Amino acid sequence: MKLRGLMRRNPVLLVEPEAPRSHVIVNSEQDESRSTATVSVIIPTLNEAWNLAFVLNTIPEWVDEVVVVDGRSHDDTERVAKVLRPDVKVVDEVRRGKGAALRAGLAAAQGEILVIMDADGSMDGAEIGAFRDALLAGADYAKGSRFCKGGGSVDITRLRRFGDWGICLLIRILFGARYTDGTYGFKAVWADRLKFIRIDTDGFEVELLIDIRAHRAGLRTVEVPCFETDRIYGISNLNAARDGIRCLRVILQERLRRYHVPA
Secondary structure (H helix, E strand, O other): OOOOOOOOOOOOEEOOOOOOOOOOOOOHHHHHOOOOOOEEEEEEEOOOHHHHHHHHHHOOOOOOEEEEEEOOOOOOHHHHHHHHOOOOEEEEOOOOOHHHHHHHHHHHOOOOEEEEOOOOOOOOHHHHHHHHHHHHOOOOEEEEEOOOOOOEEOOOOHHHHHHHHHHHHHHHHHHOOOOOOOOOOOEEEEHHHHHHOOOOOOOOOHHHHHHHHHHHOOOOEEEEEOEEOOOOOOOOOOOHHHHHHHHHHHHHHHHHOOOOOOO
16 A cells, blocks of 8 residues: 655754855845745656656646656656646656766756656655745755654665665765765755756766765755655666665765865
């Protein structure tokens, strides 16, 4: 039985209360105008036609734009997207990997708030409102968490949970970021803050890269409690050992590289 729409409406958790903002140029007039904002939802897909039929129906009607990135699917992913949401923007991405798909989708999106979610049915589109509200309340970047107060998961295994704990511990030691979830892909960011993150990786580790660079750029970050359910159809492409190594590599690379904040 799938649990939908059961996210507890707990307050979002500020995880960067003292993040240095000297790197971020803030336009006060622009911030004051952000009482409302257009919202784009970006969904990377690869053979997710069966799941996409559910996912698109969970997205609130007030969302202004849905961008589906199709990574060379062999099923009816694109047709299903266009049938269920005639105004959908479909972006074809020939490069493999979630990072490549997100980079293409974020570049194509037109909204002021950019929300990223998965296409496997494990994320509930009804939670998009909590991400939008977090940004409208003053956050630059909002990341979903299954492990903070109010969150949860029926899909996580003990091995993956231990791995995620280890990733969060490393990020805290090496960067000082106090995250409770390091590998969850439900996120939102202001479009004009995206330049501080600069996605340049193609794989699953992109989710971790975004978190690290948001922290290093001094973006005001909050965690939004989320509930993760099982994938509806198909087999996940996740591999705990392979993806864990990729995450460890990106952590070490980011720690060793000199971070340059765009002007």
